[in-house]
Amino acid sequence: xxxVMVLGANTLQIPLIQQVKKNGYNVVVVSPQKDEPGFxxxxxxxxxxxxxxxxxxxxxKKYSIFGVITDQTDIPVRTAAFVAEKMGLPGIGYETACLxxxxxxxxxxxxxxxxxxxxxxxxxxxxxxxxxFEIINKDVILKPxxxxxxxxxxxxTNKSELxxxxxxxxxxxxxxxxxxxxxxxxxxxxxEGLAFNYEFQNLICGDTHYFDIPDVFSATTRVxxxxxxxxxIKRVENLNKKIITGFGLRQGISHSEFIMDGNDIYLIExxxxxxxxxISSDLISLSTGLNTEEFLVGISxxxxxxxxxxxxxxxxxxxxxxxxxxxxxxxxxxxEEVKDLSxxxxxxxxSLRIGLTTKPYxxxxxxxxxxxxxxxxxxxxxxxxxxHEVLQIKVKTENGLKGPIWS
Numbered sequence: 001x002x003x004v005m006v007l008g009a010n011t012l013q014i015p016l017i018q019q020v021k022k023n024g025y026n027v028v029v030v031s032p033q034k035d036e037p038g039f040x041x042x043x044x045x046x047x048x049x050x051x052x053x054x055x056x057x058x059x060x061k062k063y064s065i066f067g068v069i070t071d072q073t074d075i076p077v078r079t080a081a082f083v084a085e086k087m088g089l090p091g092i093g094y095e096t097a098c099l100x101x102x103x104x105x106x107x108x109x110x111x112x113x114x115x116x117x118x119x120x121x122x123x124x125x126x127x128x129x130x131x132x133f134e135i136i137n138k139d140v141i142l143k144p145x146x147x148x149x150x151x152x153x154x155x156x157t158n159k160s161e162l163x164x165x166x167x168x169x170x171x172x173x174x175x176x177x178x179x180x181x182x183x184x185x186x187x188x189x190x191x192e193g194l195a196f197n198y199e200f201q202n203l204i205c206g207d208t209h210y211f212d213i214p215d216v217f218s219a220t221t222r223v224x225x226x227x228x229x230x231x232x233i234k235r236v237e238n239l240n241k242k243i244i245t246g247f248g249l250r251q252g253i254s255h256s257e258f259i260m261d262g263n264d265i266y267l268i269e270x271x272x273x274x275x276x277x278x279i280s281s282d283l284i285s286l287s288t289g290l291n292t293e294e295f296l297v298g299i300s301x302x303x304x305x306x307x308x309x310x311x312x313x314x315x316x317x318x319x320x321x322x323x324x325x326x327x328x329x330x331x332x333x334x335x336e337e338v339k340d341l342s343x344x345x346x347x348x349x350x351s352l353r354i355g356l357t358t359k360p361y362x363x364x365x366x367x368x369x370x371x372x373x374x375x376x377x378x379x380x381x382x383x384x385x386x387x388h389e390v391l392q393i394k395v396k397t398e399n400g401l402k403g404p405i406w407s
Contacts (some may be wrong), residue, residue, distance in 0.1 A: 001026050002066035004301060005059075005083070007050045007076035009038030011348055015281035016071050017041045019293035025301075028063050030056060030076075050076040051174070057083050065089070067300035071253070071292075072276040074147075077101050090302045092250050092272055099247055100272035103145045103179045106247075110267060113246040115239070118266050120181040126166050129180050133162055139183040142166060144173035151363045154215040155183055165215075186260035188268070189233075190222055191240040192275055192284055193254040196299065196307040200244050200254075202237040203310060204287045208257065211323070212407055218364045220407055221384070222279065223318040224287050227377055239265055251299045253280055253292060276364075277319045278346045282371045286317040286345070316380045320387065321369040322404040323361035327397035329354055334390040338370065343383050345371035358395060361405070368404075 004020045006013060009031035017038050020027040029042035032049045039045045046059050050070075060068060060083045067090065068083045070076040077097050084091025092100075099105050104122040111117060121132045122145060133140055133156070142165055144152040152172030154165040169178045188208040194201055206224035210217065226233050236258055244254050253274040258265050274280020280292050288310050298304030335349050347370040359366045370387060374380030394401045 002301075003028050003044065003063045004297065005030060005056075005063070005065045005068040006038070007031075007056070007068070007070040007080055008073050009033065009036035009042075010073075011037055011351075012072040012276055012278065012281075013038045013070070014041065015278070015346075016069065016293050016296060019291075019297050020069075023294070023297050023301075025066065025297075028059070028065060030059065050079055053079045053082040057086055060087060067297070067302070069296055069300040071274050071296055072278075072280050074101050074271055074273065077272055084300075090251065090300055092252060093248075096248050096250065097272060100249070100270060101146060103143055103269055104177070106267065106270060107179075109247060110243065113242065115243065115246075116264065116266065118182040118184060118261070120179055122177050123180055124170075124177050126163060129162055129166050129178065130159060132180050133159065136182055140180050141183045142169040143179045143181065144169050145177050145179050146174050147172045151365075153217045153363075184259060184261040184266070186262070187228070188260070189226060189228070189236045189258045189265075190275065190279075191236060191254075191256045191258070192279060193240060193244055193256070194290070194295070194307070194310065195244065195249040195251050195254065196304070198245075198248070198250055199307065200241055200249065201307075201310065202240055203253075203284055203290065205233050205237055205240075206283075206318075211405070213323075213361070213405070216323075216361060216363065218361075218367060219277075219321065221318050221320045222275075222277070222283075223316070223377070223380070224283055225316070236265060239267075240270075243267060243270055253284075253296065255279070277321065277367075277369050278371050279319065282346050283317050283319065286315050286371075286373050287313060289313050315373055316375065316377050317371065317373040318380060318384070319369050319371050320384055320406075321367040322406045323366055324352075324358040324368070324393065324404060325395045325397045325402040326358055326360055327395040327402070329356045329358065329393065330396045330401070331392070331394035333392040337390050338387055341383075341387070343373050344387070345373065347371065352393070 004025040005028040026043040028044040030046040081097035152169040192203045255275040256270040257268040
């Protein structure tokens with residue numbers, strides 16, 4: 001039996017790992033965290049840093065892998081491309097992988113393609129950051145150029161803040177460089193796409209809604225399809241197609257995020273993998289009928305011969321997410337009822353238990369989430385409200401009992 005390597009073993013990788021096994025392959029699962037749930041499906045567990053390209057290559061050779069794949073996470077994208085390139089396996093190419101995982105390179109490529117960008121600069125020390133801040137004389141946002149999960153991202157309104165928050169951003173950057181960029185607020189979109197043999201098509205365009213928590217750049221919900229008018233959606237999708245095609249994505253699922261400033265649309269970031277929080281595995285499928293995991297396994301092993309048919313299911317769907325206050329969970333009600341609802345799908349509710357000490361909600365990784373579907377946007381909204389009512393969680397904090405943070 002042939003072996004396929006999956007990079008990543010957390011909850012979001014489980015649908016992909018399961019599909020590899022369903023397709024009749026042994027699965028080599030790689031992650032440095034031995035307690036991650038994906039390992040229970042592994043034929044060959046490998047406990048290693050997924051960013052360590054040469055070490056992962058040695059394991060790939062050891063197990064004579066037939067394909068290498070990842071999804072819903074940026075961190076292993078370069079490693080998957082590196083291993084595939086070195087072993088002559090299907091992949092997107094290492095240079096392309098670097099382009100899709102470096103926020104500075106993304107903007108430089110957009111300029112090369114004639115696509116307008118917000119004002120930005122890559123900096124490696126605080127003095128460079130201060131100089132840029134003084135030149136544009138506007139609020140800025142700091143982003144580690146090569147990280148994910150919104151770690152190290154913060155808004156800056158003055159030089160005193162900049163000096164403090166720059167150190168936090170640089171701490172999360174593997175390359176010790178930070179993107180400092182003009183900060184804007186406006187409507188945000190998310191677009192999932194599909195590439196096969198360099199032919200690209202948009203799959204679904206959705207709306208992003210954020211938590212109203214300072215320096216927590218994390219979505220509380222992403223809804224598909226977008227409720228914007230058709231002309232605006234078309235503008236977003238046309239821009240996305242120009243970017244993904246111009247970036248040279250050979251194959252795979254793409255995930256792009258955009259923001260509007262007035263009537264202008266700008267790229268926030270794009271990725272050569274499907275969206276996290278089960279956008280790739282569940283929301284694409286609910287919206288289009290595409291089995292994303294089957295597609296990804298097919299392209300990674302070179303067994304897919306043609307672009308899969310994609311249809312619109314006219315299904316409205318979303319993920320909803322919440323943070324829990326810092327403290328200890330002392331009451332947990334409604335979880336089983338929510339899980340049993342006909343319109344709820346995959347979720348991370350099983351991670352919650354009475355006695356659990358909750359984490360500070362500094363970034364996306366602390367969220368709990370649920371996939372919800374409906375026949376239309378009004379029905380979806382009603383169902384989301386129902387979940388809010390049913391799910392009753394109490395956390396003992398320093399300031400008394402508090403419930404989930406939904407917005």
